[in-house]
Amino acid sequence: MExxxxxxxxxxxxxxxxxxxxxxxxxxxxxxxPTTRKKVLEVIxxxxxxxxxxxxxxxxxxxxxxxxxxxxxTNLYFASLARGIDDIATMYKYNIILANSDQNDVxxxxxxxxxxxxxxxxxxxxxxxxxxxxxxxxxxxKTPVVLAGTVDPDEQVGSVNIDYQAATEKVITxxxxxxxxxxxxxxxxxxxxxxxxxxxxxxxxxxxKAGIKFDESLIFESEYSYKAGEALWDKLAGAKATAAFVGDxxxxxxxxxxxxxxxxxxxxxFEVITSNNxxxxxxxxxxxxxxxxxxxxxxxxxxxxxTKLMNKEExxxxxxxxxxxxxxxxxTKK
Numbered sequence: 001m002e003x004x005x006x007x008x009x010x011x012x013x014x015x016x017x018x019x020x021x022x023x024x025x026x027x028x029x030x031x032x033x034p035t036t037r038k039k040v041l042e043v044i045x046x047x048x049x050x051x052x053x054x055x056x057x058x059x060x061x062x063x064x065x066x067x068x069x070x071x072x073x074t075n076l077y078f079a080s081l082a083r084g085i086d087d088i089a090t091m092y093k094y095n096i097i098l099a100n101s102d103q104n105d106v107x108x109x110x111x112x113x114x115x116x117x118x119x120x121x122x123x124x125x126x127x128x129x130x131x132x133x134x135x136x137x138x139x140x141x142k143t144p145v146v147l148a149g150t151v152d153p154d155e156q157v158g159s160v161n162i163d164y165q166a167a168t169e170k171v172i173t174x175x176x177x178x179x180x181x182x183x184x185x186x187x188x189x190x191x192x193x194x195x196x197x198x199x200x201x202x203x204x205x206x207x208x209k210a211g212i213k214f215d216e217s218l219i220f221e222s223e224y225s226y227k228a229g230e231a232l233w234d235k236l237a238g239a240k241a242t243a244a245f246v247g248d249x250x251x252x253x254x255x256x257x258x259x260x261x262x263x264x265x266x267x268x269x270f271e272v273i274t275s276n277n278x279x280x281x282x283x284x285x286x287x288x289x290x291x292x293x294x295x296x297x298x299x300x301x302x303x304x305x306x307t308k309l310m311n312k313e314e315x316x317x318x319x320x321x322x323x324x325x326x327x328x329x330x331x332t333k334k
Contacts, residue, residue: 006049015043065095066306067115068124071103075224076278077249077295078126081148084299085124092307094121103224105131116141122306124148129192130157144309148302149295151193158309158318160302164194167291167324168202171245171273174326176210178333180243180271183207184236186220186229186255187247195221195247199275203245215239222251229254233262236270243271243332249278252288256331272331286330294322 008026012019017040024032025040032040043049068085070078082098089096099115101108108127112134115123122144127134130152138145138157147159175183185203190196200219207214217239222228229251236244236255246252252274256266264270266286274281274290281288301320308315328334 006047011043011049015040062121063119065120066122067120068096068098069101069111070126071101073100076280077276080295081299084296085303088300088303109133112137122310124302146302146306149298153193155319158305160298160320162293162324163321164198165202168199169206172203172206175243181212182241184218184241184244186222186244188224190221224248224251226250226254230258233258246274249274249276249280253284267331267333289329289332290327292325292327297322
């Protein structure tokens, strides 16, 4: 037998109060007598009443739901950002719909349109780059969008990041200072602005200041995966690299283990520094040196910025840059 849906009207009738009173109790409004609140809560419990978010959304023109587009839900970098988003969403009483785009440009647009069809109040986007198609959809929908850990070079869309160029320049400078003249630059696609513009510029700036000629053979584009990193060692050895900066932690562990599997001593003969400081960097042995991005904070600040945009509050700065640091662990020379 189909379960009958319990409505706010049923609760009000059973508790012998108005529907407005039930609504106030459900929404935590303090203007309800304690005895009345207790009576209403007992009826809610007995009838197993669940407030209808869709109906509430129709009444208020808001669904108090936020769509979060994530390229790879299994990657700890994105999972850490999502945790920060979720905590702030809960604090501001928003629900999250998490959608995985599989790092696929076509699927990304489909996922966005699915979320918009659900009448979400805002979108947090964690893709590696904004395609022209995505930018067009963002503009068309008029739904507030914030990028978390993704840069908009045109600064049209609100975003929260670190200064990837300065961070990369700093770690490459450190590697050069330790005697490395041939530092490999290993990232995902150079079509992604974080890699192809900001990080690459930081890499080139460090080389230039040290008087080292830029060498294309030390630039490696790769998938963000452990296996891809593991398979790179022959090419790194062929390019006579003595150190590597890697743009993803899982990829960096692949590079590290690939070197160790070939009998390379870390960090004596080869140094590795990664970029995200996810939990993986301290789980692996030797522990990975890394740029320390405040991953949880990037997610949390993105969600807070989105709440302001959704509620049409004044926003001083839509492009937010958070501080970073460097953790020198066991894969770089002391």
